[in-house]
Amino acid sequence: MESKRDDDNNGLDKESLDLSNFSDNHDTELFSWAKKLGLLVFEVAKVVLISLAIILPIRMFLVQPFYVDGASMEPNFYQNEYLIIDEISYRFQDPERGEVIIFKNPKDTKYYFIKRVIGLPGETVEVRSGSVFINGQELEEPYIENLSTQSYEEYTLSEGEYFLLGDNRINSYDSRTFGPVDEKYIIGRVWFRGWPIDRINSFNLPEYNIKNFDIPTYNDLSE
Structure with a gap:
């Protein structure tokens, strides 16, 4: 009888040992998965932070996207076209005639306009019919x-x-209505069209019959 009880006890001990091993293995697997998940989250966070560190300065100081809203620049720019705006060039140079620019509405700076530079500082501009x-x-x-x-x-x-001025002169709210625009309202020049696909391109200055003028100095203008 004692031998049988000993056998039973030995069996229970073996079962207990097996359950203990199962529990240890399960904990090890959970720890391994948690470690892998933690490493994945860390890598994703690192990529996001690095991307933000690169993209945000570019977005804030170099270029920014702009969607065309309205028909004032047709047939050269249409509604919902996606443009990339160069914000850095005008920190080092002045706008040129023919460049298409984005600027804040001088009458309400919450809104942005897209127009073409026609008249430059010091020039006398007139529109006749x-x-x-x-x-x-x-x-x-x-x-x-x-x-x-x-x-x-x-x-x-x-x-x-x-x-x-807008290119679509019969349907453009521009300097003919709100007057000349001060450079402080200018955001940047249109550099690249990214959408639609069949109209993707960068932009060059148009050729004009008018080149450079002997523009008087501002001291002369004030006399």
Whole structure:
């Protein structure tokens, strides 16, 4: 009888030992999975932080996206086209005639406009029945299809002022209405069109019949 009880006890001990091993193995597997998950989370967080460290400065100081809203720049820019704006160039150089720029609405800075630079500081601009005159000479604009009959009386731009017009002259709210725009409102120039796919391209300055003028100094203008 004692031998049988000993056998039974030995069997229970073996079963207990087996359960203990199972529990240890289970804990080890859980720890291993937790460690792998922790490493994965760490790697993802590291990639996100590095990406933000690279992207945010670029987004804030170099380039930013812009969606066209409206028909004022047709047929050269259409509704919902995706543009990349160069914000850095104007820190080192002034806007040039023909560049398409993004700027804050001088009347309500919550809104942004896209227009083309037509008149430069120191120049005298006039619009006669839709045709633009710079210092008395008519400006030929090959990118214009819809010319309006709207006029704008002769105006000499001050330092830091630009005369901005939409390409779709019959449907554009621009300097003919709100006047010249001070450079402090300018965000940057349109550099690249990323959407739609069939219109992806970068932008070059148009060729004008008007080149450089002998623009008077601002001291001369004030006399």
